[in-house]
Amino acid sequence: MSATAHAEAAAGAAERDAAFLAAVRRIADEVAGPNAGDVDRDARFPAESLDALRAERALSALIPLELGGGGVSFRAVATACFELGRRCGASAMVFAMHQIQVASIVRHLDSPYFEAYLREVAADQRLIASVTSEVGTGGDMGRSIAALAPGEDGSVSFEKQAPTVSYGAYADDLLTTVRRAPDAEPGDQVLVLTRSEQVTLEPKGTWDPLGMRGTCSPGCVVRATLPAEQILPTPFPTISAESMVPVSHILWSHLWLGIATDAFDRARAFVRAAAKQKPGQPVPAATRLSHLLSDLTLLRAEVSSGLEEFLSASEEPGRPxxxxxxxxxxxxxxxxxxxxxxPRVCQGAMGVCGIVGYKNDTPFSIGRHLRDTMSACLMVANERIHETNANLLLIAKEV
Amino acid sequence: MTDEIRQIISEHGRLAVDVASLSDDADLYQAGMTSHASVGLMLALEDAFEVEFPDAMLKRSVFESIAAIAEALETLQKQAA
Structure with missing residues (x-):
């Protein structure tokens, strides 16, 4: 490519990102935000947000242009999670989880079936959910109990006991981890795509959690029969290490940062209002707000450096x-x-706002933010991740 | 070298099958080695062969078979020589 063509391509990419983010910000402000309280109170799916995102073709943002997608950068999608998180944590989480599934397919694209499938996702704005956790694995995503059983005519089937399936009832398609075959070891996993007509979801239990209530994530027994071509060709351990795990952690952390940022903004608005009421007099909460800014800045720095390291490692051929x-x-x-x-930032924001932060019906309410971010430490339990890290620290050299 | 690697795998790999039944190219993860067990194997290999695997080598593909482990160890021993 000539230097001019390079410059034109870069300008086109920047324009696509800018247009995408302008649309997402508008949806966050005009649709997700105004419905957030209702979605939270009733633990209902944020259908308005998803409809609006579909109308802007945001569900195919990460799909390359040549497959009919938006050709938007990963950085812009991460920013979109942040922007949605500022207005409605559940909308942001559904959007993020869908993008994690899309990224896992796009970054390991190796079959005509999945190229055609991505074209369909773009054309029909299909929503993809995931079934990675499983009852009986102790929260270890790297092991499965459910296995693909070969059927007649080249089809395969599986049954999986899932402790949670986020927005499963609202998704068009599912990506599920299973063992490759009935005699495969627990770690010998593949990812399989299933369309809603190939699946039955038998709900187990109800959905009345503390936070992230709009994600509608009750447990389910998932049963499916599918053609073998719907198995992703790349082994799951590779997809997991190079894409699903880092992309999940980056997009989740962006939306958690979004929620915390809105909590901080509310605390700041509270302090400004107090300062305006009594001009010239000291506002005790202002000092607490300054402490809170330090906490928010630390969070922002970690989220930002995680994204930059992922982007630079993703650019290397083969992503070693x-x-x-x-x-x-x-x-x-x-x-x-x-x-x-x-959640530390959200709790600090509530401390700044006091009773008007604690109440659920003021412009300074922090309750939903605090409850939503409290889900973060158990979406893949932190103790489980610490166990993994403790083992890796025995052998890794530079960390 | 592969005999010694096989011995270490039998002690630390926690495979679902007897290591003697595996070829040098067989996938150890498919034979039941977990990520957790692989770290124990790496530590034992570093100890036995008096090497240190750099971070760039500490990845699944380097430890996925007896042949891949032997190749990695040879690379490190050449670098040390």
Whole structure:
């Protein structure tokens, strides 16, 4: 490519990112935000947000232009999670989880079936959910009990007991981890795509959690029969290390940062209002706000450096750095640090606002922010990740 | 070298099958080695062969078979020589 063509391509990419982010910010402000209270109170799916995101073709943002997608950068999608998180944590989480599934397919694209499938996602704005956790594995995503059983006519089937399936009832398609075959070891996993007509979801239990209530994530028994071509060709351990785990931790941490940032903004608005009421007099909460800014800045720095390291490692041919144990430690730590810091910022914001932050019906309410971010430490339990990291620290050299 | 590697795998790899039944190219992860067990194997290999695997080598593909482990150890021993 000539220098001029390079410059034109870069300008086109920057324009696409800018247009995408302008649309997402508008949706966050005009749709996700106004419905956030209702979504939270009723633990209902944020359908308005998803409709609006579909109308802007945001569900195919990460899909390359040549497959009919938006050709938007990963950086812009991460920023979109942050922007949605500022207005509605559940909308942001559904959007983020969908993008994690898309990224896992796009970054390991190796079959005509999945190229055609991505074209369909773009054309129809299909929403993809994931079934990675499983009852009986102790929270270890690297092991499965459910296995693909070969059927007649080249089809395969599986049954999986999932402790949670986020927005499963609202998704068009599912990506599920299973063992490759009935006699495969627990770690010998593949990812399989299933369309809603190939799946039955039998709900187990109800969905009345503390936070992230709009993600509608009850447990399910998932049963499916599918053609073998819907198995992703790349083994799951590779997809997991190079894409699913780092992308999850980066997009989640961006939306947690978004929630914490809105909590901080509310605390700041509270302090400004107090200062305006009594001009010239000291506002005790202002000092607490300054402490809170330090906490928010630490969170922002960790989230930002995690993204930059992932982007630079993703640019290398073959992405060798992403499959190292040092990278696993890095992106695991991003998840742990961000999931602990985000609720800390929200709690600090509530401390600044006092009773009007505690109440659910004021412009300074922090309750939903605090509850939503408290889910962060158990979306893949931090203690489970610490166990993994403790083992990796025995052998990794530079961390 | 591969005999010694096989011995260390039998002690630390926690495979679901007897290591003697595996070829040098067989996938150790498919034979049941977990990520957790692989770290124990790496530590034992560093100890036995008096090497240190740099971070760039500490990845799944380097430890996925007896042949891959032997190649990695040879690379490190050449560098040390």
């Amino acid at each position: 750095r992403l499959s190292t144990m040092a990278a696993a430690l890095r992106f695991n730590n991003l998840k742990i640090a961000a999931s602990e810091q985000a």
